[in-house]
Amino acid sequence: MRLEPARPDQLLETVHHYSVILNQPPSERLCNLPGLVRLARYLLRTAVYAQAMRIGPPCFSVRELASKFGDPDLATLLASDPIVTGPPTIDILEDLVKRLTTIVGPLPPNTYGSISALAVATWDEDRILATLAIRAASDDENTLDYSDLPKVLL
Amino acid sequence: MSAQTVLIGDVHGNVEALSALLCKIDESHASRIVLVGDYVNRGPSSAQVLHLLIDRGANQDDRLVCIAGNHDIAFLRCLDHGELIPFLRMGGAATVRSYISDPESDVLSQLRRTVPSSHVDFLRRLRASYSEDGLIVTHSRDLRRARCHSASFHVFGHTAQPALTPEITESSAAIDTGCGTLPNGRLTGLVWPSRRVVQVDARGRPTGTAATD
Numbered sequence: 001m002r003l004e005p006a007r008p009d010q011l012l013e014t015v016h017h018y019s020v021i022l023n024q025p026p027s028e029r030l031c032n033l034p035g036l037v038r039l040a041r042y043l044l045r046t047a048v049y050a051q052a053m054r055i056g057p058p059c060f061s062v063r064e065l066a067s068k069f070g071d072p073d074l075a076t077l078l079a080s081d082p083i084v085t086g087p088p089t090i091d092i093l094e095d096l097v098k099r100l101t102t103i104v105g106p107l108p109p110n111t112y113g114s115i116s117a118l119a120v121a122t123w124d125e126d127r128i129l130a131t132l133a134i135r136a137a138s139d140d141e142n143t144l145d146y147s148d149l150p151k152v153l154l
Numbered sequence: 155m156s157a158q159t160v161l162i163g164d165v166h167g168n169v170e171a172l173s174a175l176l177c178k179i180d181e182s183h184a185s186r187i188v189l190v191g192d193y194v195n196r197g198p199s200s201a202q203v204l205h206l207l208i209d210r211g212a213n214q215d216d217r218l219v220c221i222a223g224n225h226d227i228a229f230l231r232c233l234d235h236g237e238l239i240p241f242l243r244m245g246g247a248a249t250v251r252s253y254i255s256d257p258e259s260d261v262l263s264q265l266r267r268t269v270p271s272s273h274v275d276f277l278r279r280l281r282a283s284y285s286e287d288g289l290i291v292t293h294s295r296d297l298r299r300a301r302c303h304s305a306s307f308h309v310f311g312h313t314a315q316p317a318l319t320p321e322i323t324e325s326s327a328a329i330d331t332g333c334g335t336l337p338n339g340r341l342t343g344l345v346w347p348s349r350r351v352v353q354v355d356a357r358g359r360p361t362g363t364a365a366t367d
């Protein structure tokens with residue numbers, strides 16, 4: 001497989017597009033907190049890597065990112081190990097979303113009012129968005145032994 | 155002419171293919187049709203597939219027998235127990251869309267209101283297996299859900315055959331040929347006891363598959 005060079009501006013546009021999933025009413029946020037935190041972390045990590053590429057040589061770890069942006073909290077916030085990040089909380093979700101919107105702009109409006117409605121509405125036209133939404137509504141990506149959802153890599 | 159049973163593979167929301175295959179089977183005057191399950195998900199017309207099968211008297215008697223697939227069971231669990239997200243993970247959004255064009259925030263309640271009771275009854279009446287002399291039919295290769303049997307030939311679906319043709323051995327036939335699942339997937343009918351194969355493509359056109367004995 002031939003890898004194309006990463007295009008940070010396009011990545012940031014894509015992250016912004018998918019960030020609509022994070023735009024949920026408070027009750028929906030509470031019900032789906034683990035999945036939304038997982039998604040917000042994934043999108044922010046992608047956005048911060050893309051931002052780093054835009055201003056210089058790419059980074060290859062969250063520690064490098066933290067050092068590059070002079071923000072030590074990034075190393076913890078963007079880590080993929082749950083022992084490092086701690087359990088998901090509303091405060092963590094809000095911090096992730098705040099940082100994300102600083103980079104990519106305000107979350108796009110979600111007119112559907114829930115994650116499942118967004119997933120169903122976009123299933124035919126935007127399968128990746130629908131897939132990310134369904135994953136965000138799942139308790140744990142690894143607990144279900146049968147999934148039709150493709151992997152999503154930004 | 156001796157009695158014939160036609161076994162149909164996984165449909166996965168493709169009413170065009172199912173309708174065309176049933177028309178072809180009707181011409182052959184088969185005495186019985188048995189579907190191996192997975193009527194819903196992935197394809198765009200799950201609601202229409204259920205409607206067609208109900209309209210033709212599915213599971214009213216032994217002329218049209220419908221077996222439960224794991225996707226059908228998940229659909230019923232979604233409606234009965236509210237397990238919407240596991241259902242969506244299996245490609246259930248396509249099924250939901252076949253009932254609802256404009257989803258509301260509480261999709262589950264909207265789906266429960268929209269799915270006709272006849273469709274729910276259909277899902278409840280699905281059978282775990284079917285058997286007749288020398289033949290046992292189940293959804294998957296796993297025979298644990300079937301009642302005691304002494305059949306020598308086992309027909310099942312569940313796993314799409316990448317070659318788009320059924321895998322037929324001396325003792326079994328795997329007849330899920332990717333309808334609604336694989337690009338260019340086909341819907342298969344296997345005639346018992348002759349083991350002749352009838353197929354249509356995703357648009358319901360005959361594929362010209364050769365007979366298999």
